[in-house]
Amino acid sequence: MRILILGSGVIGVTSAWYLAKAGHEVTVIDRAAGAAQETSFANAGQISPGYSAPWAAPGVPFKAVKWMFERHAPLVLHWTSDKDRLRWMLEMLANCTSKAYARNKSRMVRLAEYSRDCMDDLRAETGLSYDNREQGTLQVFRTQKQVDAAAKDIEVLRKDGVPFEVLDRAGCIAAEPGLAGSAHRIAGGLRLPGDGTGDCFKFTNVLQEKAAAAGVTFKYGVTIHSILSNGDRITGVTTSAGLMEADSYVVALGSYAPQIVQHLGIRLPIQPLKGYSITAPIVDEAKAPVSTVMDETFKVAITRLGGRIRVGGLAEIAGYDLSLHQRRRETLEKSLTEMFGGAGDLSQATFWTGLRPMTPDGTPIVGQTPYRNLWTNTGHGTLGWTMAAGSGRMLADLMSGLQPQIDPSGLAVSRYGRSAPETRSAAPLRPATI
Structure with a gap:
C-alpha cells in the first residue's frame, strides 16, 4: 500500500x-x-510513561485563576475572542473532574507504557543512540500539599501496574545527588524508575x-x-x-x-500549547542531574542530555505565536538554579519555544x-x-x-x-x- x-x-x-x-x-x-x-526540536527530553497525565485535572480551574497573578506561573491563559479556542477551553474545563481525569490518565498511561516497550525494542533492533539514559524520572514536591495531592496519581499508577517509589527528602537526594544543595526546598518525591531521557531531535x-x-x-x-x-x-x-x-x-x-x-x-x-526550553552546557558534574527531575511547582522538567542540561516546560495558550518572552526564560532559569544551582552555565544557554498539540482531554x-x-x-x-x-x-x-x-x-x-x-x-x- x-x-x-x-x-x-x-x-x-x-x-x-x-x-x-x-x-x-x-x-x-x-x-x-x-x-x-x-x-x-528542543523539547524537555524526557520519556516519561509514568508521568503521563492530562493537564485537565480537578483543581486546575482554581489554580489557573491563581496563576494569573504569579510572575512564574506554569500556565498562562491569554484572553481571546477566537471561538475555537474558547470552545476548547470549555471542553478542557469539562474534563477537570475526578472521573474524567481517571479515564483520560488511564488511556494516556496505556499508550505511554506500550510506547516505552516499543522504544526498548526499537533501540535493541537499530542500536539508536541519542544521548539516551534509562535512569528514571523524579517528580520533586516542594510542599506537603503537593505530596498529598500526588495520591490520585499514585492510585492510577498502582491500578495500571506502573512501578513507582514514594520518597522522602533523603530518598530524593539519594536518587539525584545533585539535589543536595537544595534539600531545604524538598518535601518529598515520586520516582518512576521505568522512565528515560534523550534528545528527541x-x-x-x-x-x-x-x-x-x-x-x-x-x-x-x-x-x-x-x-x-x-x-x-x-x-x-x-x-x-x-x-x-x-x-x-x-x-x-x-x-x-x-x-x-x-x-x-x-x-x-487541538490547540497549540506553547512551551519553552533552555539548554545549557554542564560545568559541574557533581551538581548536575542524573536523569530527569520534574519541578512540580513550576511544572518544569530538568533533564540530563549528555554534556548538556535541558530545562523545558511551561504552557501558554496563545494561538500560534512563536515569540520568545524573557519572563518565561527567567522561570526556567529559576527552577534550574533552585534545584541544581551551579550545574550549568546559563550565560551560554540557548532559548527556544515550540507549539505542543494539546487536546482538551x-x-x-x-x-x-x-x-x-x-x-x-x-x-x-x-x-x-x-x-x-x-x-x-x-x-x-x-x-x-x-x-x-x-x-x-x-x-x-x-x-x-x-x-x-x-x-x-x-x-x-x-x-x-x-
Whole structure:
C-alpha cells in the first residue's frame, strides 16, 4: 500500500518507520528543511510513561485563576475572542473532574507504557543512540500539599501496574545527588524508575536515516495546500510540489493538523500549547542531574542530555505565536538554579519555544477518521516524545488490518462525536505479527 505521511516530526518519522517495516511504500512530506525542525526540536527530553497525565485535572480551574497573578506561573491563559479556542477551553474545563481525569490518565498511561516497550525494542533492533539514559524520572514536591495531592496519581499508577517509589527528602537526594544543595526546598518525591531521557531531535534524525535506508522517501520544503476527497475517500494532497496521490494518508502535523482537515468536515479539537526550553552546557558534574527531575511547582522538567542540561516546560495558550518572552526564560532559569544551582552555565544557554498539540482531554488522536483512507497521529500535547514509538506502531498495525497489542479504543477522533462523512464498517483485524 502506498502511504503519504504529512509531517516529519518525531510522530511522523516513527509512523513512517513502522509502516515501512510493515511492508508499505511510504513517503513523508514537510514544509521544513529537515526532520524534527519544529515541536520536536528542543523539547524537555524526557520519556516519561509514568508521568503521563492530562493537564485537565480537578483543581486546575482554581489554580489557573491563581496563576494569573504569579510572575512564574506554569500556565498562562491569554484572553481571546477566537471561538475555537474558547470552545476548547470549555471542553478542557469539562474534563477537570475526578472521573474524567481517571479515564483520560488511564488511556494516556496505556499508550505511554506500550510506547516505552516499543522504544526498548526499537533501540535493541537499530542500536539508536541519542544521548539516551534509562535512569528514571523524579517528580520533586516542594510542599506537603503537593505530596498529598500526588495520591490520585499514585492510585492510577498502582491500578495500571506502573512501578513507582514514594520518597522522602533523603530518598530524593539519594536518587539525584545533585539535589543536595537544595534539600531545604524538598518535601518529598515520586520516582518512576521505568522512565528515560534523550534528545528527541537526535533520535528523529537518526531514525529518519534508518527509515530512508528501509525505503521511506522524505521530501522537504514541500508546502501542503489542501487534502482532496471524493465521497468517503481521500484522493490526493495538493502541495507546492504538485498533486501527491497515495492509497492512504496520515496527518501527523501536530498543532497544524486541525487546519488541514477542517474543510473535510473533521474537527480535531487541538490547540497549540506553547512551551519553552533552555539548554545549557554542564560545568559541574557533581551538581548536575542524573536523569530527569520534574519541578512540580513550576511544572518544569530538568533533564540530563549528555554534556548538556535541558530545562523545558511551561504552557501558554496563545494561538500560534512563536515569540520568545524573557519572563518565561527567567522561570526556567529559576527552577534550574533552585534545584541544581551551579550545574550549568546559563550565560551560554540557548532559548527556544515550540507549539505542543494539546487536546482538551490530554489524550492524543490516533486512528482512522470518517474517511476510509485518512488517519491521524497527532494531539500528543507535551508527550509526543514519550508516546511516539507506541503511537507509530499501533497506527501501523491498524492501517495494516492487524490487531494492535494494546486496546486502541478511546484514542481515535470518533471519541469526540461523529464527523462527516459517514464511514462503512471496517474489516476485522488480524493479530499483529511484526
